[in-house]
Amino acid sequence: MRAAVLYEAQTPMAIEEVSLDGPQDDEVLVQVRATGACHSDYHVIDGSWNGANYPMPMILGHEAAGVVEKVGASVRGLQRGDHVILSFAPNCGRCRMCTIGQPHLCSGMRSAAGTFPDGSRRHRKGADEINCFGRGMSSFAEYSVVHESAAVRITPDMPMNGAALIGCAVMTGVGAVLNTARVEPGATVAVFATGGVGLSVVQGAVLANASKIIAIDRLDNKLDYAATVGATHTVNALKQDPLAAIGDITDGLGVDYAFDAIGDSTVSRLCYDAVRRGGTAVIVGMAPTGSEIAIPSTIAGEEKIVKGCFYGSSRPAIDFPRLVDFYLRGRLPLDRMVTRTYPLAEINDAFQALARGENARGLISPVS
Numbered sequence: 001m002r003a004a005v006l007y008e009a010q011t012p013m014a015i016e017e018v019s020l021d022g023p024q025d026d027e028v029l030v031q032v033r034a035t036g037a038c039h040s041d042y043h044v045i046d047g048s049w050n051g052a053n054y055p056m057p058m059i060l061g062h063e064a065a066g067v068v069e070k071v072g073a074s075v076r077g078l079q080r081g082d083h084v085i086l087s088f089a090p091n092c093g094r095c096r097m098c099t100i101g102q103p104h105l106c107s108g109m110r111s112a113a114g115t116f117p118d119g120s121r122r123h124r125k126g127a128d129e130i131n132c133f134g135r136g137m138s139s140f141a142e143y144s145v146v147h148e149s150a151a152v153r154i155t156p157d158m159p160m161n162g163a164a165l166i167g168c169a170v171m172t173g174v175g176a177v178l179n180t181a182r183v184e185p186g187a188t189v190a191v192f193a194t195g196g197v198g199l200s201v202v203q204g205a206v207l208a209n210a211s212k213i214i215a216i217d218r219l220d221n222k223l224d225y226a227a228t229v230g231a232t233h234t235v236n237a238l239k240q241d242p243l244a245a246i247g248d249i250t251d252g253l254g255v256d257y258a259f260d261a262i263g264d265s266t267v268s269r270l271c272y273d274a275v276r277r278g279g280t281a282v283i284v285g286m287a288p289t290g291s292e293i294a295i296p297s298t299i300a301g302e303e304k305i306v307k308g309c310f311y312g313s314s315r316p317a318i319d320f321p322r323l324v325d326f327y328l329r330g331r332l333p334l335d336r337m338v339t340r341t342y343p344l345a346e347i348n349d350a351f352q353a354l355a356r357g358e359n360a361r362g363l364i365s366p367v368s
């Protein structure tokens with residue numbers, strides 16, 4: 001199959017013919033129909049995520065939807081032809097976290113960096129092994145092999161582009177609001193950085209019936225995207241002090257919930273400062289390796305809450321179909337997020353556009 005291989009950070013991915021082994025008994029082979037260019041991939045491309053956790057060469061891609069091509073011998077509940085959204089967090093269904101309802105934090109499917117859950121590498125160019133992005137996920141390719149828990153069947157009525165977005169940005173952003181923070185109707189919300197995840201936080205806040213949804217970014221085009229998916233206020237942080245603007249909009253109180261959708265320690269701290277006493281700052285974006293967030297020790301008297309959010313605290317088997325249903329009923333305007341689609345051969349253009357902040361979301365169609 002053809003895949004986009006990253007050999008070294010800060011160099012373009014190469015489109016190459018590679019082989020892919022599998023599926024094994026508890027896995028499925030999926031033909032990738034749409035896959036998003038996400039900031040997490042870009043962190044590896046630009047080198048801000050680096051070291052032993054990101055061995056090269058590597059096939060990136062973790063936000064995807066496609067069609068099941070082949071199922072392993074012990075797979076039940078999935079068959080050839082099923083439309084699926086891929087999850088980048090496979091779960092064992094048996095560990096403590098899975099059992100208490102936090103399968104996104106599963107401890108039973110850990111594997112060394114660059115390998116599948118069973119510890120193997122499956123992609124090869126000639127005799128040379130290629131690493132996968134994480135626990136088998138490598139969707140910048142025509143096919144992907146994933147654990148059965150990482151392919152969630154959805155109705156074929158769902159368009160592939162929107163389905164792909166649910167696999168990362170939308171699950172992460174909407175889940176941050178509905179699952180992680182549990183924003184209540186009437187609450188006030190601020191969203192820092194309105195890329196794919198931030199736009200999804202805005203849409204989650206709309207679904208939660210938030211009263212004020214304040215989007216903050218440095219690019220006016222991104223703030224325009226935010227307004228089209230439901231932001232009630234937009235603040236360009238280069239033209240206006242975001243904390244002062246949030247104060248003006250909330251009668252000097254601060255917001256009930258603030259979301260860092262970029263993963264930057266300065267922005268995380270802004271979220272802490274933007275929430276009212278007793279408010280909740282949710283760190284959704286994945287920060288560069290080694291960075292830390294400075295939190296004032298007056299946090300006791302302020303009674304603020306700082307929460308991490310991984311993958312929207314998702315339970316993919318429940319949440320993916322739920323998000324599909326929201327889309328099909330017109331409650332989740334995912335089509336407004338897809339600015340452009342690219343063939344696999346132009347995948348580097350998609351990431352250059354992401355780096356420039358041009359697209360709400362760029363999608364790659366590996367099968368052309």
Ligand SMILES: [Zn+2]
Pocket residue numbers: 038039040041062063168169
């Ligand atoms: Zn992502």
Ligand SMILES: [Zn+2]
Pocket residue numbers: 091092093094095096097098099103106107108109
């Ligand atoms: Zn588990």
